Amino acid sequence: MSTFYITTPIYYTNAEPHAGHAYTTIAADVLARYHRLKGDDVFFLTGVDEHGENIQKIADQKNISPQAYCDQIASTFTTLWERLNVSYDIFLRTTSELHKSGVRKLLNTLYKTGDIYKGKYEGYYCRPCERFFTEKEQGTNRICPIHNLPLEWVEEDNYFFALSKYQDPLIKHIHENPEFIQPESRRNEMLNVLESGLEDVSISRSSVSWGIPLPFDTEHISYVWIEALSNYVTALDYAQDGEKFRKFWPADVHLMAKDIARFHALIWPAMLMAVKLPVPKKVVAHGFLTKDGEALSKTLGIFIDMDTDIGTYGLDAFRYYLLREFSFGNDGDYRPSRLDARYNADLANDLGNLLNRTLGLVSKNFGGIPEPTTAGEFDAEIQQMAREMVEKVDALMDQLVFDMALETIWEFVRRINRYIQQTQVWALAKSEETKGRMGTILYNSMEALRVVAVLISPFMPNTANRIRQQLGLDESFNDQGLDTVAEWGGLPSGLVLGKPEPIFPRKDTKKSKRTSKGRPAQAEQPADDNLISFDQFQELDLRVAEVIAAEKVPNADRLLKLQVDLGSEKRQVVAGIAAHYAPEDLIGKQIILVANLQPAKIRGIESQGMLLAAEGGKELAVATFERRMPSGAQVR
Numbered sequence: 001m002s003t004f005y006i007t008t009p010i011y012y013t014n015a016e017p018h019a020g021h022a023y024t025t026i027a028a029d030v031l032a033r034y035h036r037l038k039g040d041d042v043f044f045l046t047g048v049d050e051h052g053e054n055i056q057k058i059a060d061q062k063n064i065s066p067q068a069y070c071d072q073i074a075s076t077f078t079t080l081w082e083r084l085n086v087s088y089d090i091f092l093r094t095t096s097e098l099h100k101s102g103v104r105k106l107l108n109t110l111y112k113t114g115d116i117y118k119g120k121y122e123g124y125y126c127r128p129c130e131r132f133f134t135e136k137e138q139g140t141n142r143i144c145p146i147h148n149l150p151l152e153w154v155e156e157d158n159y160f161f162a163l164s165k166y167q168d169p170l171i172k173h174i175h176e177n178p179e180f181i182q183p184e185s186r187r188n189e190m191l192n193v194l195e196s197g198l199e200d201v202s203i204s205r206s207s208v209s210w211g212i213p214l215p216f217d218t219e220h221i222s223y224v225w226i227e228a229l230s231n232y233v234t235a236l237d238y239a240q241d242g243e244k245f246r247k248f249w250p251a252d253v254h255l256m257a258k259d260i261a262r263f264h265a266l267i268w269p270a271m272l273m274a275v276k277l278p279v280p281k282k283v284v285a286h287g288f289l290t291k292d293g294e295a296l297s298k299t300l301g302i303f304i305d306m307d308t309d310i311g312t313y314g315l316d317a318f319r320y321y322l323l324r325e326f327s328f329g330n331d332g333d334y335r336p337s338r339l340d341a342r343y344n345a346d347l348a349n350d351l352g353n354l355l356n357r358t359l360g361l362v363s364k365n366f367g368g369i370p371e372p373t374t375a376g377e378f379d380a381e382i383q384q385m386a387r388e389m390v391e392k393v394d395a396l397m398d399q400l401v402f403d404m405a406l407e408t409i410w411e412f413v414r415r416i417n418r419y420i421q422q423t424q425v426w427a428l429a430k431s432e433e434t435k436g437r438m439g440t441i442l443y444n445s446m447e448a449l450r451v452v453a454v455l456i457s458p459f460m461p462n463t464a465n466r467i468r469q470q471l472g473l474d475e476s477f478n479d480q481g482l483d484t485v486a487e488w489g490g491l492p493s494g495l496v497l498g499k500p501e502p503i504f505p506r507k508d509t510k511k512s513k514r515t516s517k518g519r520p521a522q523a524e525q526p527a528d529d530n531l532i533s534f535d536q537f538q539e540l541d542l543r544v545a546e547v548i549a550a551e552k553v554p555n556a557d558r559l560l561k562l563q564v565d566l567g568s569e570k571r572q573v574v575a576g577i578a579a580h581y582a583p584e585d586l587i588g589k590q591i592i593l594v595a596n597l598q599p600a601k602i603r604g605i606e607s608q609g610m611l612l613a614a615e616g617g618k619e620l621a622v623a624t625f626e627r628r629m630p631s632g633a634q635v636r
């Protein structure tokens, strides 16, 4: 069995948790759950970093002991993780004996290598950061870029770690292991830091008391950063060379926000190299979140209101939005209006409706899950798409490309919705002859939902279980792994359906803005009936589609029948453009397709979407792109 060890940073207890912590931790949770789904033996670490001058200071101000203060903050973290359904295996506290004994062992080992020496540190220091700034980092005006405070000149007797010795080994390691630091931009940044030269780092403080004394000189306290980084091994019982340490080290993924990448990608691996331990396999730094375009700021009161958004849309929608909306390595702009749009389009409309419709037709026409007796058009295509989806999602999850993994699953969900439309399955109930085909289509739709439930379970564990429960699958199916979706047909027939219930009831945010008397509240801005809201616009699913075939519709002068490629699927569109385009003129062109339009029959031919064109006077021109785009790409 493969092992998978994933970590978040241990968060500093100088403040209560916020959405930034939630973002990292939910992403780590998704990965941990995904690897459990693959059958890996997973160890998922999160925790808190409790030592250092800042903590001592806050506790002094509150007139309580630092330990009592840390106990309070630590519990706000564990409460939040429980609320966000975070499935960690250990919540490491740096005040625990497990950690302290591990730190002592690591520092002693480091000391024996000769890479630690005593020296005088003179330098510019930021107290809130608890670190010295090198000359290159200071800039000309010596202001901490994070805290916007002037750096202080500090002189101290310190112990140092000979980090500079590891400059070349680190460069070599990064070049030999292209996946070591992700994303690429962060990797380049770290290489730049390395190439401009590493300075040795101090690893102790003599003026601080709240921390772990150096085992070889107890007059000095371990520098909080060096001590905190050690948590990734101490949590595995490194002190006793425990079973977990032997099993899980080196970590598969250290996950963090980009501001602390330097500690994880340079200092920590150098420490490990010094004590001859393997370095982590991947260090992945994600971007920062902003809120409606503004940087989060406690002082300015700009924050992500998790309570309100989870209260309105539910936890799973919040988790979905965080990982679907943003490309993980880049900064992301959190917008409640986008969460609302995603909720209504992806969750309520695409997934919720598919489940509802399918269950409704099954319960109306069959006793339980029907048997797939009568294969027909599109079945093979869908089964192949399911197989390809599982492989593609796996590759994307391996690369931590969460947004595209979810998009891949949703392409499949939308395809199944169209399968129901294309086969007009509801009409097959009319005769006993077509009932077998109807049962097969519904079986396939339910099997598709079972597959989707498995794949979304790391992102939305509760939703996955609710889908399974409504399909009539008992709790034993909740543990179904990725191997159960590799082959089509794992859904047993004959099961009685569970109670149908909308998994994502539609949110009409306009309706919910009511006064206490039940009348709609006045909008903050005067409404103009001719304007649509951004959300209304967002409901349109516009896609790049390539025309792969075109022909005239017999006995209809105006109509062309087009086959278009949307990347994940092909569609047939009937368009009234025959007077302006010969069929062969269109082949190879990329057009804009309204992809979520209800299918319609035009002269008896099904049209699955609409293309955009401009009309002026007698002229008509189909909208195209000024350069080639991937088929299926969204148009906004």
Ligand SMILES: [Zn+2]
Binding pocket: 126, 127, 128, 129, 130, 144, 145, 146, 147, 148
């Ligand atoms: Zn600072």
